[in-house]
Structure formats: structure tokens, C-alpha cells
Amino acid sequence: MEKRFRFIYLSPMSDQILLATKKGTLIIDRKNGRWTLRPIAQPGMAVSYAARDPRDGTLWACMDNAHWGPALMRSNDGGATWKDASRVVYPKGARYIEQLIPDPKAMEEAGKPIAYKQAALMKIWALGFAGKDQPGVIHAGTLPGGLFTTRDGGESWELNRPLWNHESRGGDLFAGGATSKNQWGGTPAAMAYGEFVPGIHSVVVDPRDSNHFYVAISCAGVLETRDGGKSWAGANRGMLNDYLPNPEAEWGHDPHLVALCPSQPDRLWQQNHSGIFTSEDGARNWKRVSQKDVGAHFGFPIAAADKDARIAWVVPLQSDQARMTLGGGLFVARTSDGGATWQSFREGLPQEHCYDVIYRHALDACGDRVCFGSTTGNLYISEDRGETWLCIGNNLPPIHSVRFA
Amino acid sequence: MPRVSFTRHLQTFFPTLKMGEEVPGATVREVIAELEKRFPGFALYVGDETGRLRRHVNFFVGEEPICDRESLSDAVSPSDELFILQALSGG
Numbered sequence: 344m345e346k347r348f349r350f351i352y353l354s355p356m357s358d359q360i361l362l363a364t365k366k367g368t369l370i371i372d373r374k375n376g377r378w379t380l381r382p383i384a385q386p387g388m389a390v391s392y393a394a395r396d397p398r399d400g401t402l403w404a405c406m407d408n409a410h411w412g413p414a415l416m417r418s419n420d421g422g423a424t425w426k427d428a429s430r431v432v433y434p435k436g437a438r439y440i441e442q443l444i445p446d447p448k449a450m451e452e453a454g455k456p457i458a459y460k461q462a463a464l465m466k467i468w469a470l471g472f473a474g475k476d477q478p479g480v481i482h483a484g485t486l487p488g489g490l491f492t493t494r495d496g497g498e499s500w501e502l503n504r505p506l507w508n509h510e511s512r513g514g515d516l517f518a519g520g521a522t523s524k525n526q527w528g529g530t531p532a533a534m535a536y537g538e539f540v541p542g543i544h545s546v547v548v549d550p551r552d553s554n555h556f557y558v559a560i561s562c563a564g565v566l567e568t569r570d571g572g573k574s575w576a577g578a579n580r581g582m583l584n585d586y587l588p589n590p591e592a593e594w595g596h597d598p599h600l601v602a603l604c605p606s607q608p609d610r611l612w613q614q615n616h617s618g619i620f621t622s623e624d625g626a627r628n629w630k631r632v633s634q635k636d637v638g639a640h641f642g643f644p645i646a647a648a649d650k651d652a653r654i655a656w657v658v659p660l661q662s663d664q665a666r667m668t669l670g671g672g673l674f675v676a677r678t679s680d681g682g683a684t685w686q687s688f689r690e691g692l693p694q695e696h697c698y699d700v701i702y703r704h705a706l707d708a709c710g711d712r713v714c715f716g717s718t719t720g721n722l723y724i725s726e727d728r729g730e731t732w733l734c735i736g737n738n739l740p741p742i743h744s745v746r747f748a
Numbered sequence: 749m750p751r752v753s754f755t756r757h758l759q760t761f762f763p764t765l766k767m768g769e770e771v772p773g774a775t776v777r778e779v780i781a782e783l784e785k786r787f788p789g790f791a792l793y794v795g796d797e798t799g800r801l802r803r804h805v806n807f808f809v810g811e812e813p814i815c816d817r818e819s820l821s822d823a824v825s826p827s828d829e830l831f832i833l834q835a836l837s838g839g
Contacts, residue, residue, distance in 0.1 A: 409804050410805055410834045411761070411793045411794070411805075412792065412796060414792075427789065430789070430792050432792070461798050463796040463797050463798050464797065536803075
């Protein structure tokens with residue numbers, strides 16, 4: 344029997360939501376039919392991403408403290424107490440090709456010799472948990488574009504050198520100068536850290552085989568490994584970028600988030616700067632499935648249904664030029680037919696004077712439940728697959744990530 | 749021996765750190781290295797893995813901000829006080 348037929352996905356039902364916010368981690372529990380917030384953890388400190396390891400229940404928070412730097416905290420008691428985990432650090436010699444923030448000064452300096460910089464961790468942007476076939480393995484996507492992996496549940500972290508040294512990034516800069524052209528651009532999300540560097544925001548593990556996973560990079564595109572990270576290949580065929588002279592260029596894409604349908608893992612979804620894309624063949628081919636007449640095109644997050652590969656949700660914004668809600672009202676768009684058509688749902692969501700932006704990790708789905716949070720501290724949940732919405736909170740801190748625990 | 753004063757925020761992470769802690773060292777880098785020995789993890793709170801001071805942390809020797817934020821080579825004399833402060837940041 345082929346491996347794929349032995350794979351059975353058991354859909355979880357979660358009564359808990361984790362929020363990473365600008366002021367700490369919030370845990371929200373569903374009790375007696377109500378969603379109730381606990382007192383904030385790490386009060387006053389920014390958290391870029393928070394999630395629960397489904398294998399052992401450990402809660403993880405990616406600290407993004409403006410003063411004391413990026414770090415990981417974890418809780419082994421369901422969020423009652425949190426402790427520092429080992430730091431993620433770039434090894435000496437991990438260099439990258441400096442890119443200048445695209446402004447007039449950079450234009451003046453264009454054509455000057457390549458400059459290299461020693462990498463230092465700026466931000467842990469996302470975590471990706473391996474499956475039960477690899478206990479203790481967690482991947483961390485970071486700025487300035489390194490992927491780190493722990494094999495011991497977070498006691499130690501190691502830079503994935505094959506990806507760091509990939510030819511799309513100039514080759515092995517530990518060994519010397521660039522041997523190929525750097526194709527990885529910076530992400531505007533890095534500019535708050537004073538540099539224009541790439542970032543890995545999506546680490547998507549195939550539930551059938553933890554050696555098979557994808558990373559998505561702003562701004563480069565999607566890369567895939569089938570051997571646990573020893574080798575990597577681009578997976579961007581069919582992607583289109585509207586902001587480059589050649590829309591079909593292999594690199595230069597700006598995936599905002601990639602999500603996978605866990606029960607049918609060959610189906611991937613991608614909210615990209617240039618629209619919504621999907622793949623039905625494990626990222627061998629992508630196709631654009633935006634539907635601009637219902638507003639389903641630009642945005643940051645995307646969530647895949649866990650049981651039905653045809654279903655996905657987005658929370659659209661107007662456009663690249665105006666990162667605002669469409670017409671001042673907030674809505675969620677859902678496809679139920681693999682992206683052929685999109686439906687918008689507004690019931691329970693504010694429809695005027697609404698300036699919420701939903702960050703890339705701030706939408707999640709679990710069974711019939713869908714939840715999203717905004718930069719203006721609003722948190723909404725649907726228990727009917729996105730058709731009607733309830734507000735959980737209006738005065739929360741800016742929300743960086745929303746994950747069902 | 750140089751003394752170290754610091755923002756109380758650091759005691760959130762290092763509760764046994766004492767205000768006015770006496771720490772040997774002839775440069776800021778040596779003082780931080782000694783603090784790292786006493787309080788493992790301390791160096792990565794105030795600086796990154798290259799040894800550079802974090803962007804929103806300030807060190808003063810006496811009343812003067814240090815000059816070398818990259819490698820912390822500023823001299824410290826036995827009578828000096830090293831201040832570790834949070835730079836102002838909004839929001």
C-alpha cells in the first residue's frame with residue numbers, strides 16, 4: 344500500500360485561542376459557550392507569534408521585545424507560567440548580501456560593490472511543528488531570512504545551512520564571496536528593525552512526512568525540501584508578480600502567507616502580494632484564483648479548512664496602494680470550490696469607519712470555527728465556517744497572530 | 749571595581765541582579781562578559797549575538813554614553829559606574 348493511503352487526518356476541535364499581541368500573549372478559553380480572556384502573559388512585551396505544539400501541548404511565544412531582543416518563551420503548564428527557552432542565534436560567519444532600503448540614497452549607491460553583513464537575529468516570525476514522526480522537531484522562520492530547527496524540543500537551535508547557502512541567495516557565504524546572484528529581496532516588515540532583509544513567515548510541514556516541508560519568504564517565493572532540509576528547490580511555477588517587469592520570473596515573489604489543507608496536503612493556499620493562489624499538486628504548479636469583483640484579491644492572511652481542500656478563507660484589503668478595508672467595512676471571503684468563486688460574509692462585522700488591518704498570521708480556522716484579529720485590537724470569531732461573526736474583544740492590543748490551540 | 753546600575757526592568761528577567769553590582773572589567777565588554785557568567789543569558793538581553801548593543805538599549809559610563817556600540821570597547825575604570833538603560837521608545 345502506498346504511504347499516502349495510510350495517512351489519516353484527525354481533525355481537532357479546539358476550545359482555546361492563542362493571541363500574540365503588541366502587549367503580550369493572550370489565551371482565550373471557551374467556557375459554557377462564551378469565549379473568555381485570561382490575564383495577559385508577558386505584560387507589556389511584544390509577541391510576534393504564539394502557538395501550541397499539538398504533539399505535547401507546549402505553548403510557545405516568540406518574543407519581539409523592542410529593548411531586549413527576540414527570544415522564545417514556552418509554557419509547559421497550559422499558560423499558567425512561562426519560561427525563557429534557549430536563544431536562537433546566528434552562527435559566526437552567517438553572512439548575507441546587504442540590500443538597501445529602496446529610496447533615493449539606495450539608487451545613488453546602486454552599482455557599488457556587494458557588501459556582506461554578519462547576520463544577527465531580528466525577529467522570530469513563525470514556528471512550524473513537525474509531525475509525530477519527528478518528536479521534538481520545531482522549525483523557526485526568522486528575519487533576516489534564516490530557518491532554524493530544534494531537534495530537542497527547543498533546548499538548542501541550529502541554522503539550516505543548505506537554505507541559508509542556497510544558490511538563490513548567493514551561495515555559501517560562510518566559505519567566501521557570492522557565487523550566484525542573490526534573488527532574495529527584503530521585506531518591508533523588516534524595516535522596523537532598521538534593515539531591508541528577507542523574512543521567513545511560513546513553515547508548512549506535510550503531515551504525511553515531516554521531512555517534506557515548505558518555507559515562504561518575503562520577498563523571494565516558496566522553497567520546498569523533501570529530505571528534511573538537506574536540499575531545497577524553488578516552488579513558484581505559475582506564480583505571477585505584478586510589480587516586476589517579468590511577472591513569471593522564478594524569484595521575487597512576495598507570498599504573504601502559505602497554508603496547507605492538513606487532510607489533503609497536496610492542496611496549498613497562498614495569499615500573495617499579487618493575489619490569491621492555490622496549488623492542487625503540492626506546489627508543483629500554482630494558479631491565481633483571485634476574484635476582484637467580490638474583493639478577494641489583496642490581503643495578508645489565508646486559512647485552509649482542515650477537512651475539505653476546496654475551502655479557504657481570506658480577509659481582504661483594498662490594495663497594495665491602500666491597505667484599508669474595502670468601502671470601510673470588514674468582511675471575510677470564503678471559497679468552497681477550490682478558488683473558482685468567492686463569497687463575502689459581513690454579518691456581525693462592522694461595516695463603516697473600519698480601519699482594521701489583519702496581519703498574515705492573524706487568521707486561523709479549526710473545524711467550523713474561524714477567528715481573526717486586527718491591528719486595531721478587534722477580535723472576531725465565527726462558529727459557522729465564516730458566515731456569521733461574533734466580537735470577542737474591541738480593546739485588545741494590536742494583534743500579531745491568532746492560532747487555535 | 750566598577751559598579752553597574754540598570755533599569756529595573758532587567759530584574760524581571762534576572763531577579764537576583766543587585767543595583768550597584770560590583771563587576772570587574774577594564775572595558776564595557778569585559779564587564780558584560782562577567783555579568784554573563786553570573787547571570788547566564790544576560791549578554792543576549794542587552795546585545796545581539798555579534799556582541800553589538802541592541803538598538804534600544806543605552807550604556808553610559810558615568811554620564812557619558814559609550815562610543816563603541818559595536819564591540820563595547822569603551823574603557824571602564826575601577827571608580828566608574830556603568831549604567832544600562834532602556835532607550836526611550838513609544839507605543
